Amino acid sequence: xxxxxxxPKYLFRKEGQNVTLSCEQNLxxxxxxxxxxxxxxxxxxxxxxxxxxxxxxxxxxxxxxVSREKKESFPLTVTSAQKNPTAFYxxxxxxxxxxxxxxxxxxxxxxxxx
Amino acid sequence: AQSVAQPEDQVNVAEGNPLTVKCTYSVSGNxxxxxxxxxxxxxxxxxxxxxxxxxLVKGSYGFEAEFNKSQTSFHxxxxxxxxxxxxxxxxxxxxxxxxxxxYFGSGTKLNVKP
Numbered sequence: 244x245x246x247x248x249x250x251p252k253y254l255f256r257k258e259g260q261n262v263t264l265s266c267e268q269n270l271x272x273x274x275x276x277x278x279x280x281x282x283x284x285x286x287x288x289x290x291x292x293x294x295x296x297x298x299x300x301x302x303x304x305x306x307x308x309v310s311r312e313k314k315e316s317f318p319l320t321v322t323s324a325q326k327n328p329t330a331f332y333x334x335x336x337x338x339x340x341x342x343x344x345x346x347x348x349x350x351x352x353x354x355x356x357x
Numbered sequence: 358a359q360s361v362a363q364p365e366d367q368v369n370v371a372e373g374n375p376l377t378v379k380c381t382y383s384v385s386g387n388x389x390x391x392x393x394x395x396x397x398x399x400x401x402x403x404x405x406x407x408x409x410x411x412x413l414v415k416g417s418y419g420f421e422a423e424f425n426k427s428q429t430s431f432h433x434x435x436x437x438x439x440x441x442x443x444x445x446x447x448x449x450x451x452x453x454x455x456x457x458x459x460y461f462g463s464g465t466k467l468n469v470k471p
Contacts, residue, residue, distance in 0.1 A: 345449075351399065
């Protein structure tokens with residue numbers, strides 16, 4: 244079955260450390276997204292990519308970086324510059340050329356600070 | 358600016374009673390509207406969407422939603438709630454001129470009590 248796989252499910256970061264969250268999809272979607280979810284705040288967009296080798300900052304990109312070298316993969320790096328990284332991170336994908344289609348989501352990675 | 362509002366952080370309903378989860382939106386142009394459900398430590402699952410046509414949209418698990426253009430609302434409804442419907446619900450909008458971006462409400466926690 245097609246879908247989005249996020250790994251790991253739980254991740255712990257030490258002070259000053261960069262960590263990378265994996266997101267892989269086999270839906271053949273061009274567009275991919277990273278969201279951060281905090282309790283009571285809904286979803287906030289970190290980065291999104293419409294096509295391979297291209298990506299745009301979302302609303303809260305500071306302290307994060309991404310790459311899009313393959314259509315299937317959109318990893319997110321949480322850098323040491325992100326001072327409050329504890330959150331639930333969700334990856335999503337969609338078909339950009341058909342705007343009546345919903346996003347598909349992975350099951351998330353929960354990041355905590357050691 | 359585009360925005361989606363879910364005015365209730367939490368909705369409590371008894372099993373077997375009808376439920377409504379409210380959503381209002383403010384966008385430029387014609388919106389495409391979506392409802393998603395999220396269970397603990399999981400990603401968002403698509404429930405239903407409104408594109409054009411009939412103002413009452415039917416979706417998964419017996420849910421439906423009513424689109425009201427004059428009130429810019431898209432409320433989620435179910436005639437008879439189940440305990441298993443207890444979850445976090447998100448309303449989202451996608452706009453035609455920038456259909457690569459989705460705007461999410463802050464979420465409403467639905468509690469269905471036996």
